Amino acid sequence: MYSPQPSSLGYPSKETQSTYYPSSLSITAEEVANVSRAMEINGILPENTRIRKTIQDSKVVFEVLQASVETSGSIQEIVTQNPKTSIRIVKGDHTQELARICNQLQVAAQYAANPRQKQFIEQYQQSFQTGDLEVYKQSQKTWIRDNAPAVENIFGFVEPYRDPYGVRSEFEGLVAISDREETAVLTRLVQQSSKFIKLLPWTEGFADDVTTGPFEKNLFEPPDFTSIHALAYCSSIIFPGINLPNYNDIRQECGFKNVIIANRMAAESNEADTSPFVHPADAQTFQKHKYPAYYIWVVLHELLGHGTGRMMTEEDGNFNFDKENPPISPLTKLPITSWYRPGQTWTGVFADLATTVDECRAELVGAYLMDNTDLLALFGYTSSTETTAEDLTYNMFIQLGVDGLRGLQNFNIEAKKWGQAHSRAHFAMLKCLLRDGNGFLKIHCDSGEDRLTVSVDRTRIKTDGKQALRGMLLKLHMYRCTADIDGCRNYYEDLSKVDSDYLEWRRIVLAKKKPKWIFVQANTFIRDGEVTLEEYEATPSGVIRSWAEREI
Numbered sequence: 001m002y003s004p005q006p007s008s009l010g011y012p013s014k015e016t017q018s019t020y021y022p023s024s025l026s027i028t029a030e031e032v033a034n035v036s037r038a039m040e041i042n043g044i045l046p047e048n049t050r051i052r053k054t055i056q057d058s059k060v061v062f063e064v065l066q067a068s069v070e071t072s073g074s075i076q077e078i079v080t081q082n083p084k085t086s087i088r089i090v091k092g093d094h095t096q097e098l099a100r101i102c103n104q105l106q107v108a109a110q111y112a113a114n115p116r117q118k119q120f121i122e123q124y125q126q127s128f129q130t131g132d133l134e135v136y137k138q139s140q141k142t143w144i145r146d147n148a149p150a151v152e153n154i155f156g157f158v159e160p161y162r163d164p165y166g167v168r169s170e171f172e173g174l175v176a177i178s179d180r181e182e183t184a185v186l187t188r189l190v191q192q193s194s195k196f197i198k199l200l201p202w203t204e205g206f207a208d209d210v211t212t213g214p215f216e217k218n219l220f221e222p223p224d225f226t227s228i229h230a231l232a233y234c235s236s237i238i239f240p241g242i243n244l245p246n247y248n249d250i251r252q253e254c255g256f257k258n259v260i261i262a263n264r265m266a267a268e269s270n271e272a273d274t275s276p277f278v279h280p281a282d283a284q285t286f287q288k289h290k291y292p293a294y295y296i297w298v299v300l301h302e303l304l305g306h307g308t309g310r311m312m313t314e315e316d317g318n319f320n321f322d323k324e325n326p327p328i329s330p331l332t333k334l335p336i337t338s339w340y341r342p343g344q345t346w347t348g349v350f351a352d353l354a355t356t357v358d359e360c361r362a363e364l365v366g367a368y369l370m371d372n373t374d375l376l377a378l379f380g381y382t383s384s385t386e387t388t389a390e391d392l393t394y395n396m397f398i399q400l401g402v403d404g405l406r407g408l409q410n411f412n413i414e415a416k417k418w419g420q421a422h423s424r425a426h427f428a429m430l431k432c433l434l435r436d437g438n439g440f441l442k443i444h445c446d447s448g449e450d451r452l453t454v455s456v457d458r459t460r461i462k463t464d465g466k467q468a469l470r471g472m473l474l475k476l477h478m479y480r481c482t483a484d485i486d487g488c489r490n491y492y493e494d495l496s497k498v499d500s501d502y503l504e505w506r507r508i509v510l511a512k513k514k515p516k517w518i519f520v521q522a523n524t525f526i527r528d529g530e531v532t533l534e535e536y537e538a539t540p541s542g543v544i545r546s547w548a549e550r551e552i
Helices: 029-041 094-113 115-130 133-144 180-191 193-199 248-254 262-267 280-305 344-368 373-378 389-410 421-436 458-481 486-494 501-511 540-550
Strands: 051-057 061-069 076-078 085-093 151-159 170-178 224-234 241-244 257-259 443-445 451-454 524-529 528-534
Touching: 029 051, 029 061, 029 085, 029 344, 051 085, 076 344, 094 115, 115 133, 115 151, 133 151, 151 241, 170 262, 180 193, 180 224, 180 257, 180 373, 224 262, 224 524, 241 443, 257 262, 257 280, 262 280, 262 421, 280 344, 280 373, 280 389, 344 389, 344 421, 344 458, 344 486, 373 389, 389 421, 389 443, 389 451, 389 458, 389 501, 421 443, 421 458, 421 486, 443 501, 451 458, 458 486, 524 540, 528 540
Parallel strands: 061 085, 224 257
Antiparallel strands: 051 061, 076 085, 151 170, 170 224, 241 257, 443 451, 524 528
């Protein structure tokens, strides 16, 4: 009882824990991978599952706990090659919580603004009731077609960031109100998206009026892109922007939606929240320019980061490229030799790297385009405005250094593991700029004073800085498009490795660590036939009250 508790997320061990794998028996990363591959082969999607390892009749049984209201029905068993182990699908995980959610969705359907909204709410219910993620995927197709709603929503097992294997998702719920004026600015960018896609490195040599090359969709379908104000956002991570759904087959076939959560973004404009890694002489200017630079970066991340790229795939003997004359890789200058085989998915192939590489690539797209004057002019920043376009570009590269350093606080030395996908991505980007930027960006370390300071030579951003980002972006894009997990793992694991001087930097970062932000969520109630809004104090007790009164 006096032994220390695991202190971070990861595969269950003496140092780490994960409720995605609840068991008194130790389950290894290899066992998780084997069960996950068996599920993929049998067409069982992982997002709403957990894995529990048990011993039954002297046999190792891996129970795949599937979230659903239903608990009845025969247990599905997956045949394995090892006669000493068995895999069983067990329904009814989180049954009580999902039952309450389904009851509330039943009420919400009565207030749907149109038949399409009512349809995806009913599909949510059916999926949560049965655990069938194919039904949930249908709900996402319906949701995508509900364009520019006054009230936006996201529900389901969505993001896999906290699963050490990288495929199992946590449940989240978002209800938000659209801001028409802010959305109009985003719409102007969407309408010109094709122009900026043609500036990305894998389109070079192809970017004409007809094609953007084999590794990009020739026709960019303008997605729904809205600015929203969250009324309630229930998730372990409150994201400033969202691009969904995460299913690549739906994205390629039907498209996707983007949202910017404006009242979450507003937290970045807090002038009192200065960074300890910016030189004191630059701190006030950095903070002044931080919000607009960060806002545009997030917008580009969601729209063009997550919205671009074309996977090379094979399905039922059909290829979406010329198998006899495969496209030439801009990395090797040779025909590609890998692609997604039948039944393979991005998350299935890249597993623990999928989320961090995907986020890193999206961050790189946004940063790579942040020097484009036409793009920045769409947001009202030119060479003659008070805050100039060049100011925002400079701030962007300072931010890359700051975020890279700050990301080190989410690296666990004992387990040698990253605890957060975005943090790992930011550190890898910083390391790329330090390695390949010819010294245009530097980190000045004063161990005696516990001080780290980012400096950027603004005269070399468009040459050394942009070229360094270009190389990393092209590599990650090609690994992703061609299912090259081996190439990606070798490159990305080396670039996100924390050793030598970086360990000392991490020590200083932890010494400068600030308390985490607390986001307090409001609730709505119907009282005497009227909708009332209940807000809470921005304190820990306010957070507890808001969750208790939400009754989920």
